[in-house]
Amino acid sequence: MPEDRTAVVDDSSRMLEKALRDLSMQYYSLDRCHQCGICTEACPHTNLRKAERFSPRVFIQKARLGLIDLAGGELWRCTTCGSCLQVCPYEVPLVDIIVSLRNLVFEQGAGYVPPSFKAVLASLAASGNPWREDPDKRADWFEELAPQGESRPEAPEILLFAGCFPSYDRRGRSIARAAVQILREAGIGFDILGNEEKCCGDSALKIGDMKTFERLRKANLEAFSGRHAERIYTLAPHCSHVMKTRYAFGRDNGTAAKPFLLLLHELVVEGRLPLGEVKRARAVFHDPCYLGKYEGITEEPREILARIPGLETAEMAHHGKRSLCCGAGGGGFWLDTLKGERLAEIRLDEAVEAGADLLVTACPYCLAMFEASRASDNRWAGLEILDIGELVLRSLSDKPGM
Template identity: 30%
Template sequence: MIVGLAGAAVTLVLAGRRILFLWKLFRTGQPDPERVLQVKRDPKADVEGQVVEVFGQRKLLKWTVAGLAHFFVMWAFILLITVYLEAGVQLLFGLHAHIPFIQTWPPIGFVQDFIAVMCLAGLATFTGIRIKNSPKKLDRRSRFKGSHTSGAWLILFMIFNVIWTMFFFRGAEVANENFSYGKAAFASHGVGQLMKNIGEPESGTMVAVEAVGLLLHIGVALAFLVIVVNSKHLHIFLAPLNVMFKRRPDGLGALLPMMSNGKPLDFEEADPDEDTFGRGKIEDFTWKGFLDMTTCTECGRCQSQCPAWNTGKPLSPKMVILELRDHAFAKAPYMLATEEEREKFTDEQKLAMEVDKELVGDEGVIHPDVLWSCTNCGACVEQCPVDIEHIDHILDMRRFQVMIESSFPSEAGVMLKNLENKGNPWGMSEMKRLEWIEDLDFEVEVVDDKLPEGTEYLFWVGCAGALEDRAKKTTKAVAELLHIAGVKFAVLGPMEACTGDPARRLGMEFVFQMLGQQNVETLNDAGVKKIVATCPHCFNTLANEYPQIGGNYEVVHHTQLLAKLVEEGKLTPVTPIEEKITYHDPCFLGRHNKVYKQPRDIMATVPGVQTQEMHRHKDRGFCCGAGGARMWMEERIGKRINTERVDEALGTDPDTVSTACPFCLVMLGDAINEKKNSGDAKESLEVVDVSQLLIRSVKGEKEPAAAE
């Protein structure tokens, strides 16, 4: 008892110091009151999150083998607390002490042994996965590239120690005829049979063996606790908190507005010296940002799905979080010190604490190439099993670089000027927004001041849909389909301006606010209630981000509306399209807004169409490379993302590649044209929007719309 209690006391002091340090570090972060308010507003959602994400391991089980292994190891951690309760009782009250029912009911002993055996199987699985996917063998193709692999092996070893000492301790109980669960605890009973030759029951030898087993089991747990709070396995305790305080949209939702000191930033009254413009130094992160950093498990699932990482670029979402975490830990002594204490630090100490190290820079914590490689596709956030919000942190660092440092890729500056001066990224005249209507054989209502009476939907055409030749085909197809279905709609024409998505995703929040407020005023004055949009970026901004600036509308993507019209019998595909088609999921339609079904439903209703999914699809879909304002930035590092995606599409041997986004249409089309020029793709291969397939079948067109 003396040895056990002394060890427990030392452990609690060491673990307590670390936990106190982390608590103080979190408190230095910027306030984020909305995180707490959302839990108070909707505690039911938090309970559901804990049940599904933490205890149900929903995201981890998407990767079946590794997910099952982690499921059993995690539940072993929870259920074997009862074994440590047993050990604690015997440590304090003697080897024969047992709590009635909890330590005497056989089914409990069976559950304990079963989960312990499954934990051993999980450890063996993890060992195999880590050997197979070792960074030494696979380099960048390993999701563990950049992770602290030695620490992971130590944790696996410590979990193994917990299990074998448990069976040693309980086996000694069996051999000493002091085990209360009987044969129900099958594994412990089996070990006990092997240990019966050590000595007679209740002999000094067996009592000593049982006591040693008890102390070993407790000692391993105490050492494990100290290791856990000082390692990436701190997520054992922090993951439930991170899940509790995560953002809770259905999908990735809107970008968070710029905040300073816990309040939305007012650009008219903001002071760069007093207010926080994004993240320019580690102290600018919120407490939730620090929680994200310390919760990272280094599993590399985000990295394995990242389109930038998979095409040879320096961005790894995992490494962004780890580098921020390591910098925060290095700088923490300075951040936690008083002004008087800071003055006493030597230059060498400040260097070690990275006091003057810039957050973003060639010699900074995050290299600019890392920051600007992100497409905002959301694959990292979708895959993260502990709900880290990588995109929020990347965008907040971009905001500081753009708005305070004026440091961003030069070609993006042209896009920003065009948005400010012309209201669209291409800098075209606003009068060109109606030219697509000239090719239609019916009249399209154009909003003057108010929405025409009886109008059901405002058709938000978008900049690409109105000005980009390939996207115009989608616009005309959707307009025709709505007309055929008898849906009364109107467009804004010259009154429409870019939603501001490219500016916001670049980090220029001010331009987004300017364009957004202009559009919201136009929409509200016109009395708009319902909007249909063909561009997923416009759709996401109108539906999820405009409520932040006073624009609340019922917004649908054109695939959602068209699928509904087909289901209601208002659109009937009749002409067969005998083609093999593979569908590309736009990131801002799929992962960001969970619209996977309707585009596929539309294709399924077209006679003759054979659909073939790419390997990476739906929530694991691969980006086209245009998101995060990358549409207007050159891709100079590694393989082009759109080329990688088209290579995957070509692997299905399609006659047509379909999608539901004008940006994807352009990016995939460009890559396919390159493949045609090099002879790697058949000349007839085209990229079309699903609406173009539908109009061909509804109207009975014999030739593909792309051949016009």
């Protein structure tokens, strides 16, 4: 046994001890789990009304015993929403563990990978977007909005990273168009990466395809470095989060990317957007996981809603950092989940239970999941679903007809 150290150690030896402890804690992260089950209580899958539900506690125990069935679908059910990370008393890094296992399965071909993931990843590698869309058409939505003969600024104050869904999807483009109209209304000099933009790579990363993620990361960093923008904003919180944590922006790239919601909040509280009265509605805000849980941004969207005249606000049973996932994260957007087993349905039910007729969110992927589920059942037909930028645009007093 080592001798006890009775002398007060200096700061550097304490830091060294701490670094060694952190390292061994990380290495033995599975052993840190005490099987208390608090994570399963917080996991959105627990709220599904079906007999066989995914449980993070059980998953960890199986991983510890080497009992995960890699030929089955269990490994792919986690949406990386982060609810478990919020509550685990022992800080078990469940999402990192799952992503590492997926990486192993994906790169070693050591188990089942959902076929829809393979198609998406092949498209991301070949076209820089998940739907094999023409990369040269990525910025068509923006070109259609640009006044004839308008020149693009060389060093824009702000660079808007639209992301794949707002660039290519008809419903998604409405979110991108709203952001552009808001920036014009506020008189902000901005630009987009245009056809140089590629998928941010978040889905590739969370599915475990590191090579594709790396390729996308490098392409976007190269495109950013040519633009010298002061600030970068992304329409999807997934994009800003993956850029902040995995892109390693150099000094030339200016500041790391942030969610567009923060800029919207800034413009609203500074009174730079003349908000007008909207049709009376009772609104609830769905906190996207990569905005609320991962970035702690929960007050700002509510402050925006509170400033829109005519809007009454309420809260869903789960909200803020305890919000429940829509099901899109971690590749969930690409899984064909049966009706009655979709996480988005839980949120639509909670919105209706809160007496809302308007469900507002700030992530294009949440919006798409909600729209798809709503279309599958009449019980949500009375619920309108909007991105917060679309709602702000509707409220701008000098935009009749919006």
